Amino acid sequence: xxxxxxxxxxxxxxxxxxxxxxxxxxxxxRSAYNRRLSPRESTECAASARANLTLVxxxxxxARDDGAMPTSAYxxxxxxxxxxxxxxxxxxxxxxxxxxxxxxxxxxxxxTLVEGGIGKRARQxxxxxxxxxxxxxxxxxxxxxxxxxxxxxGSFNLLLTLKITLALSVFGxxxxxxxxxxxxxxxxxAYRRIHYSVFAxxxxxxxxxxxxxxxxx
Numbered sequence: 450x451x452x453x454x455x456x457x458x459x460x461x462x463x464x465x466x467x468x469x470x471x472x473x474x475x476x477x478x479r480s481a482y483n484r485r486l487s488p489r490e491s492t493e494c495a496a497s498a499r500a501n502l503t504l505v506x507x508x509x510x511x512a513r514d515d516g517a518m519p520t521s522a523y524x525x526x527x528x529x530x531x532x533x534x535x536x537x538x539x540x541x542x543x544x545x546x547x548x549x550x551x552x553x554x555x556x557x558x559x560x561t562l563v564e565g566g567i568g569k570r571a572r573q574x575x576x577x578x579x580x581x582x583x584x585x586x587x588x589x590x591x592x593x594x595x596x597x598x599x600x601x602x603g604s605f606n607l608l609l610t611l612k613i614t615l616a617l618s619v620f621g622x623x624x625x626x627x628x629x630x631x632x633x634x635x636x637x638x639a640y641r642r643i644h645y646s647v648f649a650x651x652x653x654x655x656x657x658x659x660x661x662x663x664x665x666x
Contacts, residue, residue, distance in 0.1 A: 526588045533582030538651050540575065545648040549641075579623065586616060604666045612657040619650045 548567070552560055590597065593609060600610040622643050629639055 523589070523592055526585045526592070529581055530585040530589060533578055533585060536578045537575070537582055538655070540571065540578070541644065541648050541651050545644050575623075579620070583616070583620065586613075604664050605661050608657050608661040608664065612654055612661070615650050615654050615657070619647055619654075622647050622650070 544567075548564070555563070590613060596602070596606040596609060597613070600606050626640065626643050
């Protein structure tokens with residue numbers, strides 16, 4: 450990237466060029482510029498060019514280390530993560546918004562059978578969805594490891610850290626639900642609270658996922 454960089458002429462060279470009616474954006478003969486400048490001005494121009502080139506190289510290295518430049522695997526991880534997020538968020542939305550709204554219109558015995566059937570199917574599918582979601586998320590987190598190492602260095606770093614924290618909390622909710630199920634006790638109210646909490650987490654995660662690229666400070 451740094452081999453073909455265009456380094457703008459220093460102020461002294463630009464003033465000399467404008468005095469002669471030339472456009473400073475055109476290519477120029479560096480040696481000719483230096484012959485028209487005093488020795489001190491020539492030295493300042495050379496130092497300015499070297500400083501600009503160094504800054505660009507440092508910025509390029511930091512961007513690569515921070516994961517700003519996607520690797521070949523990153524787009525595929527992102528795609529898998531999106532599919533997992535859609536499946537998980539859709540399941541939570543269905544359970545909290547759709548299923549809870551149907552409860553008041555269906556007899557309790559029928560609702561128990563429906564919830565039992567949905568729960569059985571969910572226990573077969575959701576673990577694989579979580580594996581896809583968190584497996585790809587782990588790969589993406591490693592890609593942004595430099596940003597996560599300094600969570601307060603910028604808006605992107607902080608929002609990404611908050612997003613991952615909420616995602617880990619959702620996984621904790623899932624483990625809690627599995628632990629309650631192993632007790633084999635009536636915990637319908639606890640399950641309902643867990644579903645509401647996970648739904649709130651999912652909404653915040655979606656907002657943070659968008660805010661990372663639009664909020665800056």
